[in-house]
Amino acid sequence: LKVLLAAKLGTCWGVKRAIDTTLATLEKEKPVYTLGELIHNPQFVKKLDSMGAIAIEDLSKAKKGSTVLIRAHGVPPEVIKEAGEAGLKVINATCPFVMRAQAFAKELAKEGYEVVIIGEKDHPEVIGIRGHAGKRAVVVESEEDASKVPPAAKLGVVIQTTQDAERAKRIVGILMDRTKDLKVHNTICRATEERQLAVRELARKVKAMVVVGGRNSGNTRRLVDISKEYGIPTFHVETARELDLKVFKGLETVGVTAGASTPDYLIKEVVEKLGGKFPIETAVAVLLRGDRVLLEKRSGAKRLYPNTWCFPGGFKRENEDPVQVLKRRLREELGIAAGDAKLIDDFEDVGGDEGSMIHHLFLVDRWDGEPAAKLAQELKWFPLSKLGEAKIPEVFRKHLSDVMEIIGAGRIKV
Numbered sequence: 001l002k003v004l005l006a007a008k009l010g011t012c013w014g015v016k017r018a019i020d021t022t023l024a025t026l027e028k029e030k031p032v033y034t035l036g037e038l039i040h041n042p043q044f045v046k047k048l049d050s051m052g053a054i055a056i057e058d059l060s061k062a063k064k065g066s067t068v069l070i071r072a073h074g075v076p077p078e079v080i081k082e083a084g085e086a087g088l089k090v091i092n093a094t095c096p097f098v099m100r101a102q103a104f105a106k107e108l109a110k111e112g113y114e115v116v117i118i119g120e121k122d123h124p125e126v127i128g129i130r131g132h133a134g135k136r137a138v139v140v141e142s143e144e145d146a147s148k149v150p151p152a153a154k155l156g157v158v159i160q161t162t163q164d165a166e167r168a169k170r171i172v173g174i175l176m177d178r179t180k181d182l183k184v185h186n187t188i189c190r191a192t193e194e195r196q197l198a199v200r201e202l203a204r205k206v207k208a209m210v211v212v213g214g215r216n217s218g219n220t221r222r223l224v225d226i227s228k229e230y231g232i233p234t235f236h237v238e239t240a241r242e243l244d245l246k247v248f249k250g251l252e253t254v255g256v257t258a259g260a261s262t263p264d265y266l267i268k269e270v271v272e273k274l275g276g277k278f279p280i281e282t283a284v285a286v287l288l289r290g291d292r293v294l295l296e297k298r299s300g301a302k303r304l305y306p307n308t309w310c311f312p313g314g315f316k317r318e319n320e321d322p323v324q325v326l327k328r329r330l331r332e333e334l335g336i337a338a339g340d341a342k343l344i345d346d347f348e349d350v351g352g353d354e355g356s357m358i359h360h361l362f363l364v365d366r367w368d369g370e371p372a373a374k375l376a377q378e379l380k381w382f383p384l385s386k387l388g389e390a391k392i393p394e395v396f397r398k399h400l401s402d403v404m405e406i407i408g409a410g411r412i413k414v
Protein backbone atom coordinates (compact mmCIF):
# COMPACT_ATOMS: atom_id res chain seq x y z
CA LEU A 1 0.00 0.00 0.00
CA LYS A 2 1.52 3.27 -1.11
CA VAL A 3 0.83 6.13 1.27
CA LEU A 4 0.65 9.61 -0.25
CA LEU A 5 0.40 12.75 1.85
CA ALA A 6 -1.48 15.91 0.91
CA ALA A 7 0.93 18.68 -0.12
CA LYS A 8 -0.53 20.78 2.72
CA LEU A 9 -1.91 19.19 5.83
CA GLY A 10 -2.16 19.58 9.58
CA THR A 11 -1.73 22.50 11.91
CA CYS A 12 -1.87 25.92 10.34
CA TRP A 13 0.08 28.98 11.26
CA GLY A 14 -2.72 30.48 13.39
CA VAL A 15 -3.20 27.35 15.48
CA LYS A 16 0.55 26.86 15.98
CA ARG A 17 0.81 30.46 17.07
CA ALA A 18 -1.98 29.96 19.67
CA ILE A 19 -0.29 26.77 20.95
CA ASP A 20 3.13 28.46 21.18
CA THR A 21 1.58 31.39 23.05
CA THR A 22 -0.06 28.98 25.52
CA LEU A 23 3.15 26.99 26.07
CA ALA A 24 5.17 30.17 26.57
CA THR A 25 2.60 31.43 29.12
CA LEU A 26 2.70 28.09 30.96
CA GLU A 27 6.44 28.52 31.46
CA LYS A 28 5.70 31.66 33.50
CA GLU A 29 2.53 30.69 35.37
CA LYS A 30 0.14 27.83 36.09
CA PRO A 31 -2.70 27.28 35.69
CA VAL A 32 -3.67 29.37 32.72
CA TYR A 33 -7.18 29.29 31.32
CA THR A 34 -8.25 29.02 27.71
CA LEU A 35 -11.70 30.32 26.93
CA GLY A 36 -13.06 27.25 25.19
CA GLU A 37 -10.80 24.45 24.03
CA LEU A 38 -7.63 25.91 22.56
CA ILE A 39 -7.93 23.82 19.40
CA HIS A 40 -10.57 21.43 18.13
CA ASN A 41 -8.60 18.34 18.94
CA PRO A 42 -9.62 16.31 22.02
CA GLN A 43 -6.29 14.44 22.36
CA PHE A 44 -4.22 17.60 22.36
CA VAL A 45 -6.63 19.46 24.65
CA LYS A 46 -6.23 16.61 27.18
CA LYS A 47 -2.46 16.89 26.93
CA LEU A 48 -2.63 20.66 27.50
CA ASP A 49 -4.89 20.15 30.49
CA SER A 50 -2.30 17.87 32.10
CA MET A 51 0.27 20.63 31.57
CA GLY A 52 -1.88 23.24 33.35
CA ALA A 53 -3.80 24.91 30.51
CA ILE A 54 -7.41 24.51 31.58
CA ALA A 55 -10.25 24.99 29.13
CA ILE A 56 -13.21 26.89 30.63
CA GLU A 57 -16.51 27.76 29.00
CA ASP A 58 -17.23 30.67 31.29
CA LEU A 59 -15.00 33.48 32.59
CA SER A 60 -16.40 33.02 36.11
CA LYS A 61 -14.49 29.70 36.34
CA ALA A 62 -11.10 31.49 36.18
CA LYS A 63 -9.33 32.51 39.41
CA LYS A 64 -9.14 36.28 39.86
CA GLY A 65 -5.81 37.71 38.72
CA SER A 66 -5.03 34.72 36.52
CA THR A 67 -4.45 34.71 32.77
CA VAL A 68 -7.09 33.88 30.19
CA LEU A 69 -6.05 33.05 26.66
CA ILE A 70 -8.31 33.89 23.76
CA ARG A 71 -7.90 31.12 21.21
CA ALA A 72 -7.31 31.42 17.46
CA HIS A 73 -11.07 31.55 16.66
CA GLY A 74 -11.46 34.84 18.54
CA VAL A 75 -14.41 36.12 20.61
CA PRO A 76 -16.96 38.96 20.50
CA PRO A 77 -15.42 42.23 21.77
CA GLU A 78 -17.56 42.31 24.94
CA VAL A 79 -15.92 39.09 26.17
CA ILE A 80 -12.50 40.76 26.29
CA LYS A 81 -14.07 43.71 28.08
CA GLU A 82 -15.77 41.42 30.62
CA ALA A 83 -12.51 39.56 31.30
CA GLY A 84 -10.76 42.84 32.06
CA GLU A 85 -13.61 43.92 34.37
CA ALA A 86 -13.39 40.54 36.17
CA GLY A 87 -9.74 41.26 37.04
CA LEU A 88 -8.30 38.73 34.60
CA LYS A 89 -5.21 39.20 32.46
CA VAL A 90 -6.06 38.63 28.80
CA ILE A 91 -3.68 37.23 26.19
CA ASN A 92 -5.32 37.50 22.81
CA ALA A 93 -4.15 34.69 20.51
CA THR A 94 -6.87 35.32 17.92
CA CYS A 95 -5.46 34.44 14.51
CA PRO A 96 -4.73 37.60 12.48
CA PHE A 97 -6.79 36.13 9.62
CA VAL A 98 -9.81 35.87 11.94
CA MET A 99 -9.14 39.41 13.15
CA ARG A 100 -9.23 40.50 9.54
CA ALA A 101 -12.70 38.96 9.12
CA GLN A 102 -13.84 40.63 12.36
CA ALA A 103 -12.53 44.00 11.18
CA PHE A 104 -14.26 43.70 7.79
CA ALA A 105 -17.56 42.79 9.49
CA LYS A 106 -17.29 45.85 11.72
CA GLU A 107 -16.40 48.10 8.80
CA LEU A 108 -19.30 46.84 6.65
CA ALA A 109 -21.78 47.50 9.46
CA LYS A 110 -20.33 50.99 9.88
CA GLU A 111 -20.70 51.65 6.15
CA GLY A 112 -24.42 50.80 6.38
CA TYR A 113 -24.34 47.31 4.87
CA GLU A 114 -26.59 44.55 6.19
CA VAL A 115 -23.87 42.09 7.21
CA VAL A 116 -24.12 38.46 6.07
CA ILE A 117 -21.65 35.94 7.50
CA ILE A 118 -21.23 32.74 5.51
CA GLY A 119 -20.40 30.09 8.09
CA GLU A 120 -21.65 27.79 10.84
CA LYS A 121 -24.05 29.57 13.21
CA ASP A 122 -22.77 27.92 16.37
CA HIS A 123 -19.08 27.97 15.57
CA PRO A 124 -17.08 30.13 18.02
CA GLU A 125 -15.37 32.00 15.18
CA VAL A 126 -18.72 32.97 13.65
CA ILE A 127 -20.06 34.00 17.07
CA GLY A 128 -16.96 36.20 17.45
CA ILE A 129 -17.32 37.78 13.99
CA ARG A 130 -21.01 38.39 14.64
CA GLY A 131 -20.10 40.19 17.84
CA HIS A 132 -18.06 42.63 15.74
CA ALA A 133 -20.76 43.02 13.08
CA GLY A 134 -23.55 44.08 15.42
CA LYS A 135 -26.92 42.55 16.31
CA ARG A 136 -28.47 42.83 12.84
CA ALA A 137 -25.91 40.56 11.17
CA VAL A 138 -27.24 37.27 9.81
CA VAL A 139 -25.45 33.97 9.44
CA VAL A 140 -25.98 31.89 6.31
CA GLU A 141 -25.03 28.22 6.44
CA SER A 142 -26.40 26.98 3.13
CA GLU A 143 -27.73 27.95 -0.27
CA GLU A 144 -31.23 27.53 1.19
CA ASP A 145 -30.45 30.01 4.01
CA ALA A 146 -29.08 32.46 1.40
CA SER A 147 -32.33 32.42 -0.57
CA LYS A 148 -34.17 33.48 2.60
CA VAL A 149 -32.02 36.58 3.28
CA PRO A 150 -34.40 39.57 3.10
CA PRO A 151 -33.78 41.82 0.07
CA ALA A 152 -31.74 44.89 1.10
CA ALA A 153 -30.31 48.05 -0.46
CA LYS A 154 -26.79 47.05 0.60
CA LEU A 155 -25.51 43.59 1.54
CA GLY A 156 -21.97 43.08 2.87
CA VAL A 157 -20.48 39.59 3.11
CA VAL A 158 -17.67 38.09 5.16
CA ILE A 159 -16.86 34.38 5.21
CA GLN A 160 -15.81 32.14 8.09
CA THR A 161 -12.09 31.57 7.49
CA THR A 162 -12.41 27.79 7.13
CA GLN A 163 -15.38 27.59 4.73
CA ASP A 164 -15.30 25.63 1.48
CA ALA A 165 -14.58 28.21 -1.24
CA GLU A 166 -16.71 26.47 -3.88
CA ARG A 167 -19.81 26.46 -1.67
CA ALA A 168 -19.19 30.05 -0.56
CA LYS A 169 -19.11 31.10 -4.23
CA ARG A 170 -22.51 29.47 -4.83
CA ILE A 171 -23.96 31.27 -1.80
CA VAL A 172 -22.57 34.62 -2.97
CA GLY A 173 -24.24 33.97 -6.37
CA ILE A 174 -27.62 33.63 -4.63
CA LEU A 175 -27.04 36.76 -2.53
CA MET A 176 -26.44 38.76 -5.73
CA ASP A 177 -30.16 38.43 -6.47
CA ARG A 178 -31.09 39.91 -3.07
CA THR A 179 -29.49 43.34 -3.56
CA LYS A 180 -28.12 45.83 -6.08
CA ASP A 181 -25.13 46.67 -3.88
CA LEU A 182 -23.20 43.57 -2.83
CA LYS A 183 -19.78 43.88 -1.23
CA VAL A 184 -17.90 40.65 -0.55
CA HIS A 185 -14.75 40.20 1.49
CA ASN A 186 -13.27 36.80 0.79
CA THR A 187 -11.97 36.05 4.27
CA ILE A 188 -11.34 32.33 3.73
CA CYS A 189 -7.78 31.98 4.94
CA ARG A 190 -4.89 30.80 2.84
CA ALA A 191 -4.20 27.80 5.09
CA THR A 192 -7.76 26.56 4.55
CA GLU A 193 -7.68 27.10 0.79
CA GLU A 194 -4.38 25.28 0.49
CA ARG A 195 -5.53 22.28 2.53
CA GLN A 196 -8.75 22.03 0.49
CA LEU A 197 -6.91 22.34 -2.81
CA ALA A 198 -4.34 19.75 -1.68
CA VAL A 199 -7.03 17.23 -0.71
CA ARG A 200 -8.71 17.70 -4.12
CA GLU A 201 -5.40 17.05 -5.90
CA LEU A 202 -4.69 14.01 -3.74
CA ALA A 203 -8.22 12.56 -4.06
CA ARG A 204 -7.73 12.33 -7.84
CA LYS A 205 -4.63 10.15 -7.37
CA VAL A 206 -5.58 7.71 -4.59
CA LYS A 207 -8.04 4.85 -4.04
CA ALA A 208 -8.96 5.81 -0.46
CA MET A 209 -8.39 8.69 1.91
CA VAL A 210 -7.73 9.00 5.64
CA VAL A 211 -8.48 12.37 7.21
CA VAL A 212 -6.95 12.89 10.65
CA GLY A 213 -8.51 15.38 13.05
CA GLY A 214 -11.07 16.11 15.74
CA ARG A 215 -14.67 15.20 14.99
CA ASN A 216 -15.52 18.62 16.41
CA SER A 217 -13.19 20.35 13.93
CA GLY A 218 -15.20 22.02 11.17
CA ASN A 219 -12.28 22.37 8.79
CA THR A 220 -11.41 18.66 9.20
CA ARG A 221 -15.01 17.69 8.43
CA ARG A 222 -14.88 19.82 5.28
CA LEU A 223 -11.78 17.92 4.11
CA VAL A 224 -13.77 14.71 4.62
CA ASP A 225 -16.69 16.08 2.56
CA ILE A 226 -14.40 17.24 -0.24
CA SER A 227 -12.67 13.86 -0.42
CA LYS A 228 -16.06 12.09 -0.61
CA GLU A 229 -17.03 14.28 -3.58
CA TYR A 230 -14.43 12.28 -5.54
CA GLY A 231 -16.23 9.02 -4.83
CA ILE A 232 -13.42 7.37 -2.86
CA PRO A 233 -13.85 5.67 0.54
CA THR A 234 -12.92 8.31 3.11
CA PHE A 235 -12.13 7.55 6.75
CA HIS A 236 -12.20 10.27 9.39
CA VAL A 237 -10.08 9.27 12.40
CA GLU A 238 -8.91 11.16 15.46
CA THR A 239 -6.05 8.77 16.26
CA ALA A 240 -4.19 5.85 14.68
CA ARG A 241 -5.97 3.50 17.07
CA GLU A 242 -9.23 3.99 15.15
CA LEU A 243 -7.69 2.83 11.88
CA ASP A 244 -8.78 -0.59 10.71
CA LEU A 245 -6.07 -1.71 8.29
CA LYS A 246 -8.29 -4.47 6.84
CA VAL A 247 -10.29 -1.92 4.85
CA PHE A 248 -7.22 -1.01 2.80
CA LYS A 249 -6.49 -4.60 1.75
CA GLY A 250 -6.01 -4.91 -2.01
CA LEU A 251 -5.78 -1.13 -2.54
CA GLU A 252 -2.73 0.31 -4.27
CA THR A 253 -2.76 3.78 -2.77
CA VAL A 254 -4.17 5.65 0.19
CA GLY A 255 -4.01 9.39 0.78
CA VAL A 256 -3.58 11.07 4.15
CA THR A 257 -4.59 14.58 5.06
CA ALA A 258 -5.35 16.36 8.33
CA GLY A 259 -7.26 19.40 9.53
CA ALA A 260 -5.70 22.69 10.53
CA SER A 261 -5.92 21.79 14.23
CA THR A 262 -4.35 18.32 14.09
CA PRO A 263 -0.91 18.15 15.73
CA ASP A 264 1.91 16.47 13.78
CA TYR A 265 2.39 13.57 16.20
CA LEU A 266 -1.17 12.34 15.56
CA ILE A 267 -0.69 12.49 11.77
CA LYS A 268 2.69 10.75 12.07
CA GLU A 269 1.16 7.86 14.02
CA VAL A 270 -1.50 7.37 11.34
CA VAL A 271 1.00 7.56 8.45
CA GLU A 272 3.32 5.07 10.15
CA LYS A 273 0.52 2.64 10.99
CA LEU A 274 -0.42 2.63 7.29
CA GLY A 275 3.21 1.79 6.51
CA GLY A 276 4.12 5.22 5.13
CA LYS A 277 6.89 7.61 6.06
CA PHE A 278 6.29 10.94 7.70
CA PRO A 279 8.40 13.61 6.01
CA ILE A 280 11.69 14.81 7.43
CA GLU A 281 11.20 18.25 8.94
CA THR A 282 13.34 21.32 8.77
CA ALA A 283 13.11 24.73 10.39
CA VAL A 284 14.08 27.69 8.27
CA ALA A 285 14.44 31.34 9.27
CA VAL A 286 13.53 34.54 7.50
CA LEU A 287 15.92 36.86 9.36
CA LEU A 288 15.09 40.47 8.72
CA ARG A 289 17.06 43.63 9.20
CA GLY A 290 15.08 46.61 7.98
CA ASP A 291 14.18 45.78 4.40
CA ARG A 292 16.89 43.15 3.97
CA VAL A 293 16.80 39.41 4.54
CA LEU A 294 19.69 37.07 5.39
CA LEU A 295 20.45 34.38 2.78
CA GLU A 296 22.98 31.59 3.09
CA LYS A 297 24.96 30.30 0.10
CA ARG A 298 24.86 26.54 -0.22
CA SER A 299 27.99 25.03 -1.71
CA GLY A 300 27.89 22.80 -4.77
CA ALA A 301 28.96 19.86 -2.60
CA LYS A 302 25.73 19.89 -0.57
CA ARG A 303 23.17 17.25 -1.51
CA LEU A 304 20.28 19.48 -0.71
CA TYR A 305 19.66 22.57 -2.87
CA PRO A 306 23.30 22.93 -4.04
CA ASN A 307 24.48 26.24 -5.57
CA THR A 308 21.52 28.22 -4.33
CA TRP A 309 20.88 30.95 -1.81
CA CYS A 310 18.71 29.62 1.01
CA PHE A 311 17.10 30.96 4.14
CA PRO A 312 19.29 29.60 6.99
CA GLY A 313 17.91 26.61 8.87
CA GLY A 314 18.44 23.03 9.98
CA PHE A 315 16.95 19.52 10.32
CA LYS A 316 14.70 18.52 13.17
CA ARG A 317 16.00 15.88 15.59
CA GLU A 318 13.76 13.33 17.28
CA ASN A 319 11.56 15.01 19.94
CA GLU A 320 12.80 18.44 18.99
CA ASP A 321 10.43 21.32 18.49
CA PRO A 322 10.95 23.30 15.22
CA VAL A 323 11.66 26.49 17.23
CA GLN A 324 14.38 24.63 19.16
CA VAL A 325 15.90 23.38 15.87
CA LEU A 326 16.01 26.88 14.56
CA LYS A 327 17.60 28.37 17.65
CA ARG A 328 20.14 25.53 17.91
CA ARG A 329 21.16 25.79 14.28
CA LEU A 330 21.36 29.58 14.27
CA ARG A 331 23.32 29.63 17.51
CA GLU A 332 25.69 26.71 16.87
CA GLU A 333 26.44 27.21 13.22
CA LEU A 334 25.85 30.85 12.50
CA GLY A 335 26.52 32.47 15.86
CA ILE A 336 23.08 34.09 15.81
CA ALA A 337 21.12 34.36 19.04
CA ALA A 338 17.55 34.68 17.80
CA GLY A 339 15.07 35.77 20.44
CA ASP A 340 11.59 35.74 18.95
CA ALA A 341 10.80 33.25 16.22
CA LYS A 342 7.27 33.35 14.83
CA LEU A 343 6.04 30.54 12.61
CA ILE A 344 4.84 32.04 9.33
CA ASP A 345 4.35 29.09 7.00
CA ASP A 346 5.10 25.47 6.35
CA PHE A 347 5.19 23.58 3.11
CA GLU A 348 6.31 20.31 1.66
CA ASP A 349 8.98 19.53 -0.88
CA VAL A 350 8.53 16.07 -2.31
CA GLY A 351 11.26 16.01 -4.89
CA GLY A 352 14.51 16.27 -2.88
CA ASP A 353 17.24 13.61 -2.60
CA GLU A 354 16.55 13.47 1.10
CA GLY A 355 12.98 12.23 0.51
CA SER A 356 9.86 14.14 1.39
CA MET A 357 10.43 17.18 3.59
CA ILE A 358 8.32 19.68 5.45
CA HIS A 359 9.86 23.09 5.87
CA HIS A 360 8.70 25.19 8.81
CA LEU A 361 9.36 28.76 7.98
CA PHE A 362 9.90 31.22 10.82
CA LEU A 363 10.08 34.95 10.87
CA VAL A 364 12.86 36.22 13.10
CA ASP A 365 12.30 39.92 13.24
CA ARG A 366 14.26 42.71 14.90
CA TRP A 367 17.59 40.87 14.93
CA ASP A 368 20.48 43.31 15.14
CA GLY A 369 23.51 41.03 15.52
CA GLU A 370 26.08 39.99 12.93
CA PRO A 371 26.54 36.36 11.83
CA ALA A 372 29.71 34.55 12.96
CA ALA A 373 32.76 35.91 11.15
CA LYS A 374 33.98 32.49 10.00
CA LEU A 375 30.81 32.04 7.99
CA ALA A 376 30.37 35.62 6.93
CA GLN A 377 31.55 34.95 3.39
CA GLU A 378 28.63 32.54 2.86
CA LEU A 379 25.98 34.90 4.13
CA LYS A 380 24.46 37.91 2.47
CA TRP A 381 21.87 40.51 3.43
CA PHE A 382 19.59 40.63 0.40
CA PRO A 383 17.07 43.45 -0.28
CA LEU A 384 13.52 42.09 0.18
CA SER A 385 12.35 43.91 -2.92
CA LYS A 386 14.90 41.97 -5.00
CA LEU A 387 14.30 38.57 -3.42
CA GLY A 388 12.67 37.37 -6.64
CA GLU A 389 16.00 37.84 -8.44
CA ALA A 390 18.08 35.73 -6.03
CA LYS A 391 18.93 32.17 -7.08
CA ILE A 392 16.92 30.43 -4.42
CA PRO A 393 15.60 26.82 -4.48
CA GLU A 394 12.46 26.18 -6.51
CA VAL A 395 10.40 25.08 -3.50
CA PHE A 396 11.08 28.38 -1.70
CA ARG A 397 10.63 30.35 -4.90
CA LYS A 398 7.15 28.83 -5.35
CA HIS A 399 6.18 30.17 -1.95
CA LEU A 400 7.90 33.51 -2.28
CA SER A 401 4.83 35.66 -2.86
CA ASP A 402 3.07 33.89 0.02
CA VAL A 403 6.12 34.43 2.19
CA MET A 404 6.18 38.12 1.37
CA GLU A 405 2.48 38.39 2.20
CA ILE A 406 2.88 36.49 5.45
CA ILE A 407 5.87 38.53 6.50
CA GLY A 408 3.46 41.45 6.29
CA ALA A 409 0.78 39.57 8.33
CA GLY A 410 3.42 38.36 10.80
CA ARG A 411 4.27 41.94 11.55
CA ILE A 412 0.70 42.80 12.44
CA LYS A 413 0.74 43.49 16.16
CA VAL A 414 -2.09 41.73 18.00
Ligand code: SF4
Pocket residue numbers: 012013014015072073095096097098161162189190191192260
Ligand atom coordinates in the same frame (compact mmCIF):
# COMPACT_ATOMS: atom_id res chain seq x y z
S1 SF4 B 1 -7.37 28.01 9.79
FE1 SF4 B 1 -6.69 29.99 9.02
S2 SF4 B 1 -7.84 31.50 10.19
FE2 SF4 B 1 -7.99 29.57 11.29
S3 SF4 B 1 -6.34 29.66 12.75
FE3 SF4 B 1 -5.55 28.62 10.94
S4 SF4 B 1 -4.58 30.26 9.74
FE4 SF4 B 1 -5.91 31.23 11.24
